[in-house]
Amino acid sequence: MAGLSFEDLAADVAAGRIDTVVAAQVDMQGRLMGKRFHAPFFVETAWEETHGCNYLLAIDLEMEPVPGYATASWDRGFGDYVLKPDLSTLCRLPWLPGTAFVLCDTLGPDHAPVAVAPRTILRGQVARLGSHGLSAMTASELEFFAFRDSFEGAQRAGYRGLSPLSVYNEDYHIFQTTKEEGLMRAIRTGLAGAGIPVESTKGEASAGQAEVNMRYADALTMADRHVLAKNAVKEIAFGTGHAVTFLAKWDMKSAGSSCHIHQSLARMDGSAAFHDPAGPLGMSELMQAYLAGVLHHAPALTLLFAPYVNSYKRFVAGTFAPTRIVWSEDNRTAGFRLVGAGTRGVRFECRIGGADLNPYLAYAGLIAAGLDGIDRGLPLPPAFSGDAYATASLPEIPKTIRAATDAFAASAMLRAAFGDAVVDHYAHGARWEQAEYDRVVTDWDIARGFERA
Numbered sequence: 001m002a003g004l005s006f007e008d009l010a011a012d013v014a015a016g017r018i019d020t021v022v023a024a025q026v027d028m029q030g031r032l033m034g035k036r037f038h039a040p041f042f043v044e045t046a047w048e049e050t051h052g053c054n055y056l057l058a059i060d061l062e063m064e065p066v067p068g069y070a071t072a073s074w075d076r077g078f079g080d081y082v083l084k085p086d087l088s089t090l091c092r093l094p095w096l097p098g099t100a101f102v103l104c105d106t107l108g109p110d111h112a113p114v115a116v117a118p119r120t121i122l123r124g125q126v127a128r129l130g131s132h133g134l135s136a137m138t139a140s141e142l143e144f145f146a147f148r149d150s151f152e153g154a155q156r157a158g159y160r161g162l163s164p165l166s167v168y169n170e171d172y173h174i175f176q177t178t179k180e181e182g183l184m185r186a187i188r189t190g191l192a193g194a195g196i197p198v199e200s201t202k203g204e205a206s207a208g209q210a211e212v213n214m215r216y217a218d219a220l221t222m223a224d225r226h227v228l229a230k231n232a233v234k235e236i237a238f239g240t241g242h243a244v245t246f247l248a249k250w251d252m253k254s255a256g257s258s259c260h261i262h263q264s265l266a267r268m269d270g271s272a273a274f275h276d277p278a279g280p281l282g283m284s285e286l287m288q289a290y291l292a293g294v295l296h297h298a299p300a301l302t303l304l305f306a307p308y309v310n311s312y313k314r315f316v317a318g319t320f321a322p323t324r325i326v327w328s329e330d331n332r333t334a335g336f337r338l339v340g341a342g343t344r345g346v347r348f349e350c351r352i353g354g355a356d357l358n359p360y361l362a363y364a365g366l367i368a369a370g371l372d373g374i375d376r377g378l379p380l381p382p383a384f385s386g387d388a389y390a391t392a393s394l395p396e397i398p399k400t401i402r403a404a405t406d407a408f409a410a411s412a413m414l415r416a417a418f419g420d421a422v423v424d425h426y427a428h429g430a431r432w433e434q435a436e437y438d439r440v441v442t443d444w445d446i447a448r449g450f451e452r453a
Contacts, residue, residue: 164208293373
């Protein structure tokens with residue numbers, strides 16, 4: 001993102017080239033929530049701050065105010081948060097005429113950062129890493145399904161009988177992805193025009209499944225790019241008459257949609273902290289301890305990688321989604337894959353996350369766990385070799401949101417890193433998600449038992 005200074009914005013507004021500014025915070029689900037400003041008013045006043053209801057960090061996917069949060073509730077009257085535009089994120093949105101965009105930090109009435117806001121949580125872990133003289137370099141690989149249907153058409157159809165943009169597995173398939181190029185080219189060029197460097201797009205492992213690969217950046221910048229890119233894909237698809245979904249598992253017969261996270265550390269002079277030519281597979285002792293911390297705490301982190309009931313339906317053996325908490329060199333059956341062994345670019349890829357994750361929370365969890373590994377000098381277990389799906393002795397990724405929530409809520413490491421209030425807040429949201437699912441009668445229930453029960 002970026003590429004638009006406040007002075008350039010003011011000039012574009014005065015010249016009539018920009019008439020609208022979208023100012024948005026990030027909610028618990030990783031969505032953009034905010035306002036569209038008449039651009040002259042934004043330049044005159046709202047660039048300093050605006051306001052948004054504090055229920056935006058106490059809602060579920062359906063915008064339902066969830067009872068039981070300590071931060072915002074009916075008995076507290078649902079007051080306002082202060083939204084402080086981060087002008088370093090100003091950018092143009094080429095896919096929306098005359099429109100600029102800016103991300104906002106979420107502050108309380110006292111102008112202190114709101115502890116449970118996703119951007120605040122990640123900033124905290126980035127600062128902790130900085131105190132060690134390190135920064136996290138991160139990249140998201142974001143997958144989704146695209147359909148011939150529009151969003152409105154899909155809704156009218158009850159999300160049944162949809163037609164993916166392709167009719168067969170298109171993983172790396174150039175001819176098949178040519179058929180989708182009208183949408184995917186618009187996504188690549190649109191994101192580039194918004195200051196988000198896109199390395200590539202490609203077909204993925206099911207009909208209609210695509211992936212956007214953005215160039216790596218420091219963790220906060222990458223998270224900012226991730227949430228804008230995800231929103232952009234939806235808006236660009238809408239503008240071209242297509243629907244897309246980032247559900248982790250939209251169809252039982254199709255592969256799930258992941259968000260693989262690549263991460264390494266850099267020293268303040270820019271050198272690669274994970275690389276040591278003399279270390280095993282080119283890994284420094286620091287990388288080994290960091291990865292050991294991530295592995296050790298992976299059960300507690302899983303809720304941050306898989307935040308919904310649906311997320312856990314992606315973890316199916318033989319679908320390139322992991323089922324085991326293990327690391328391996330360049331092995332896509334493992335939960336963590338070592339990439340770039342022996343080179344300056346050595347890093348690990350966390351393969352647990354789905355496309356439905358909130359990147360601020362996922363990145364923050366990885367950093368917190370990795371720091372614990374460094375601080376405690378945790379030893380890295382030996383690399384696994386073989387088919388992780390078929391090795392029953394390996395530790396499993398939590399199979400349900402219930403199990404993941406329990407592990408998350410019980411994590412002393414996360415409570416020390418994030419604070420009790422943050423852990424309790426997100427655990428409460430996860431338990432609400434489970435409770436909402438538990439009370440719903442599904443199509444599966446009726447089809448399976450209507451006559452036979």
